[in-house]
Amino acid sequence: MSSPRSRGYRRQLEAGLYATRYERASPREKEYxxxxxxxxxxxxxxxxxxxxxxxxxxxxxxxxxxxLIRKGVVWASAPGELAFSVPGFSEYVSSRR
Structure with a gap:
């Protein structure tokens, strides 16, 4: 269970770092x-x-x-593999559906 403090940090990340990265993406990039x-x-x-x-x-x-790599949203973590560059961003993107 998360504490009120951790939920507050999560909201700050969503409103700042995550939202900024997501909103900079084009519609096709968001689909990706x-x-x-x-x-x-x-x-x-x-x-x-x-x-x-x-x-x-x-x-x-x-x-x-x-x-998306140039924008710093994802990175090539291994050949044929991508990773989100910020922890928790995958969950944020999933919640945007």
Missing amino acids: LQVMASLAVGGRARTGQIAAAPGRGLAELSPIRDR
């Missing part, structure tokens, strides 16, 4: 983040699975992935 969040385990997801979920290819989604 939503798919990634739905597949993420421990804040990480396989790029092939992200591409397969909306029925698109890796090449089609590569520019979106690259923009």
